[in-house]
Amino acid sequence: MQFLVKMFRNNMRQYGMLVALALIMILFQILSDGILLRPLNVTNLILQNSYILVLAIGMVLVIIAGHIDLSVGSVAAFVGAVSGIMMVNWSMPFWLAVIVSLALGALIGAWQGFWVAYVRIPSFIVTLAGMLMFRGLTMLVLKGQSIGPFPETFRNISSGFLPDPLGNGELHLMSIAIGLGLSLILIWNEWRIRKTDLGYQFDVAPIGIFAAKVAAMVLVLNIFIYVLARYEGIPNILIILFFLILIYTFITNKTVIGRHVYALGGNDKAASLSGVKTKRVSLYVFINMGVLAALAGLIFAARLNAATPKAGVNFELDAIAASFIGGASMSGGVGTVVGAIIGGLVMGVMNNGMSLIGLGIDWQQGIKGLVLLLAVAFDIYNRNKAS
Structure with a gap:
C-alpha cells in the first residue's frame, strides 16, 4: 500500500x-x-x-x-x-x-x-x-x-482503415491479431524495464502489483482494439499516431x-x-x-x-x-x-x-x-x- x-x-x-x-x-x-x-x-x-x-x-x-x-x-x-x-x-x-x-x-x-x-x-x-x-x-x-x-x-x-485478409466481415480479425501481438510486446517491455531497474537496484513494485498493472494495461488495450474491430478495424490515422x-x-x-x-x-x-x-x-x-x-x-x-x-x-x-x-x-x-x-x-x-x-x-x-x-x-x- x-x-x-x-x-x-x-x-x-x-x-x-x-x-x-x-x-x-x-x-x-x-x-x-x-x-x-x-x-x-x-x-x-x-x-x-x-x-x-x-x-x-x-x-x-x-x-x-x-x-x-x-x-x-x-x-x-x-x-x-x-x-x-x-x-x-x-x-x-x-x-x-x-x-x-x-x-x-x-x-x-x-x-x-x-x-x-x-x-x-x-x-x-x-x-x-x-x-x-x-x-x-x-x-x-x-x-x-x-x-x-x-x-x-x-x-x-x-x-x-487497415485491410483485413483474415476477417469474415463481422469482426476485423487483423486488428484482433495486432492487439494480441502488441500485448506480448507490452508484457516483454514492462518485464525488461523491471529487470533493468532491479539490476541497478532501483525501487520496483512488488511482483503482485507489477502483474496487476501489466494485466490492466493488456486488458484495456485489447478491449479498445476489440471495440474498433467491431466496426471497421484500426484506422490508418491511428497507426500514424502510434x-x-x-x-x-x-x-x-x-x-x-x-x-x-x-x-x-x-x-x-x-x-x-x-x-x-x-x-x-x-x-x-x-x-x-x-x-x-x-x-x-x-x-x-x-x-x-x-x-x-x-x-x-x-x-x-x-x-x-x-x-x-x-x-x-x-x-x-x-x-x-x-x-x-x-x-x-x-x-x-x-x-x-x-x-x-x-x-x-x-x-x-x-x-x-x-x-x-x-x-x-x-x-x-x-x-x-x-x-
Missing part, C-alpha cells in the same frame, strides 16, 4: 489525468445512454481528434522548451491549401505533394524559429504574427474558395536532443553554460512544430476532402490546452508526449460527449475553458508545494 501511495504521488499529474479521463468517459457513457463507447463513435472520436493529437505532440515540445506557438492552426490551413493546389489543380502525385507539404512546414518552422532563437523576439509575438500572416496567405492562395475533391489514396490517410508517439517518446526520454529541450525550458542560462546550444535547440523545436503542423493540415484536408480558407481555426488553442491539461508546465521544462495525448483525449471525449447529450457550443466552450484553468491552477499548486 505504501508503494502505491508513493507511486501515485510521484506521478500525480499523469495518473490524475488518466483517472479523470476514465471518469469523464464513464460519465458521458451514462449520460449518452451508452452511445459514447459504441464502436462507430469510438472510431469517429479517433478520426475527429487525430489532427489535434498530432499538433499536441509538437506543441508539448515547444512548451517544454519554454516557448509557445500560436500559428499552428494557420500553418495547417496554409499547408492544406497548398497541398490542394498541388494535388487537385496541378494533378501532382499525392506522395510527392505530401513530401513537398511537409518540407514547406519545416521551412515555415525554420522561419519562425529563426526570429525566436537568433533575433530573440518572444515566441508569443513571432507566432502571433505567423498566425495572422499564414491565415492571410491561405485566403490568398485559395482566393476565398475551397479546393477539392482530393484523390482517394490521399483521403485514405485520414479516413481509411508511431509518432513511439518516436517522440523515445526522442524525449532517450536522446541528447530530448534532454537538451528539457534543459532549455528548465533554465536556458544554465543550459547554455552547460554547453547546450540553446539557439539551435529552439530552432529545431520550431522546425519540428512546423512539420507536425503541416502533417495535421494534411490530415484535416484529407478528412474534409477539401482545402478550405477556414481550416485550422482554433487548432492552436486545442493543442495548447491538451498540452497543459496533460501535465506541461507554463514555466517550461516539464511535460511528456504521453501526457499531451491524454490531455488531447480528455478534450476530445468532452467535446464528443457534450455534443452527444445536446449541450450547445456556448456551454462546451465554457466548460473546456474551466477545465484548462483548473489544470494550470493544479500545476501552479504543485510547484508552489514543491518549493
Whole structure:
C-alpha cells in the first residue's frame, strides 16, 4: 500500500489525468445512454481528434522548451491549401505533394524559429504574427474558395482503415491479431524495464502489483482494439499516431536532443553554460512544430476532402490546452508526449460527449475553458508545494 501511495504521488499529474479521463468517459457513457463507447463513435472520436493529437505532440515540445506557438492552426490551413493546389489543380502525385507539404512546414518552422532563437523576439509575438500572416496567405492562395475533391489514396490517410485478409466481415480479425501481438510486446517491455531497474537496484513494485498493472494495461488495450474491430478495424490515422508517439517518446526520454529541450525550458542560462546550444535547440523545436503542423493540415484536408480558407481555426488553442491539461508546465521544462495525448483525449471525449447529450457550443466552450484553468491552477499548486 505504501508503494502505491508513493507511486501515485510521484506521478500525480499523469495518473490524475488518466483517472479523470476514465471518469469523464464513464460519465458521458451514462449520460449518452451508452452511445459514447459504441464502436462507430469510438472510431469517429479517433478520426475527429487525430489532427489535434498530432499538433499536441509538437506543441508539448515547444512548451517544454519554454516557448509557445500560436500559428499552428494557420500553418495547417496554409499547408492544406497548398497541398490542394498541388494535388487537385496541378494533378501532382499525392506522395510527392505530401513530401513537398511537409518540407514547406519545416521551412515555415525554420522561419519562425529563426526570429525566436537568433533575433530573440518572444515566441508569443513571432507566432502571433505567423498566425495572422499564414491565415492571410491561405485566403490568398485559395482566393476565398475551397479546393477539392482530393484523390482517394490521399483521403485514405485520414479516413481509411487497415485491410483485413483474415476477417469474415463481422469482426476485423487483423486488428484482433495486432492487439494480441502488441500485448506480448507490452508484457516483454514492462518485464525488461523491471529487470533493468532491479539490476541497478532501483525501487520496483512488488511482483503482485507489477502483474496487476501489466494485466490492466493488456486488458484495456485489447478491449479498445476489440471495440474498433467491431466496426471497421484500426484506422490508418491511428497507426500514424502510434508511431509518432513511439518516436517522440523515445526522442524525449532517450536522446541528447530530448534532454537538451528539457534543459532549455528548465533554465536556458544554465543550459547554455552547460554547453547546450540553446539557439539551435529552439530552432529545431520550431522546425519540428512546423512539420507536425503541416502533417495535421494534411490530415484535416484529407478528412474534409477539401482545402478550405477556414481550416485550422482554433487548432492552436486545442493543442495548447491538451498540452497543459496533460501535465506541461507554463514555466517550461516539464511535460511528456504521453501526457499531451491524454490531455488531447480528455478534450476530445468532452467535446464528443457534450455534443452527444445536446449541450450547445456556448456551454462546451465554457466548460473546456474551466477545465484548462483548473489544470494550470493544479500545476501552479504543485510547484508552489514543491518549493
